[in-house]
Amino acid sequence: MTPARLSGLGLCLTLLLGCARNDLADPPVPLGDFALGLNIVVTDKTQKVPISRDASGEEWEAAMKKAVDDRFGRYQGAKLYNIGISVDGYALAPPGIPVVAAPKSILVITANVWDDAARTKLNAEGKQITVFESLSGETVIGTGITRTKQQQMDALSYNAVKRVEDWFLQNPEWFGLPMVVPAKVIDVDADTGR
Template identity: 40%
Template sequence: MRVWTALIGLAVLTACGGIRDDITQDPDPIGSFRLGHNIAVVNEPVQGPFSRTVDDAAWQAAMVKAVDDRLGNARFFGDKYFHIGVAVEGYVLGYPGVPLVYSPKSVLIFSVNFFEDSTQTKLNDEAIQLTVFEPCCTVPLIGSGFTRSAEEQMEGLAFNAARAIERTMRENAHWFGGTPEVLAEDATIRTGNVLRDNPELVAPDQQQPATN
């Protein structure tokens, strides 16, 4: 059993390598974007099945930090301020399951809105709803609960949420006075609410193991 667990850990760590991008690098600008208000609202989000539980304040802190780390004034130096508002709507933080029997994936569902400071104008017509998986652990039927704490899972999801926000901004760069980009698809980022629309992506063909 110890050997099996070690092999799982090695596989997960291998799958995690190289998927997160490096936010220490200077990014290309997004038009004249400079971050103004960075707001995260978390009000009793839906907790998916078989998930670890964390409080709203922890999610709020994780999201604000991730957005500031990626999109804050240490990285983007445009001459116009824009505000980003995020609402955390649901999550699953997969706990350690039984490999090949039950091992839920971790996901975060949120919506985002963008506002121009000088005109107080909302730039997107409707809130943009996104689902992100952790930027790691692509081994089938093995969730990150084997190797990561709830705090580490939250950090990874918030990191990927901020990355999804940046991708949305680049694809709609005209909102910020820039040129829209066409980006390759990313399997860890999906539009909509995967818990509602495609729940098997969180726990495909698995059953919760019996407990004593």
């Protein structure tokens, strides 16, 4: 590889590293009266993709519970909401795979949320979410080479729980916030401009 190509590759990898951002140091986005109640993670039906590092149910439970606590423990609303997450499947990129065949780590979960006081499930069906590790210089090479199993699990758990938060924000009425109503489309007559 020529020095110019190596330099270009180095620049690209540096830019990619800036893409991965942890937002937990920022103030949480408004989520109405939300406060974290129970943090439940189940792994009894977890499936592993054949080409993957092994991870026990206990390891996934610990990683997911920490990610839920880190994100949702920041909210100080007046009502408790219980979050239940099922770890459905995963693949953790193994070490020693060549760059050209670098597998990606993936996590599939199903999330549910309950109003604790009303003992009512708020979503009719579980929300299935699939996430990969965030784009970075490490993921281009393959995280099996650049990250430990725990680092892969933590990154996937962080991404999955961030997506759970995004899902909550799409349903503000669950948390005492007004529903977001799309802006009314105004029909403008092309001839008159009115």
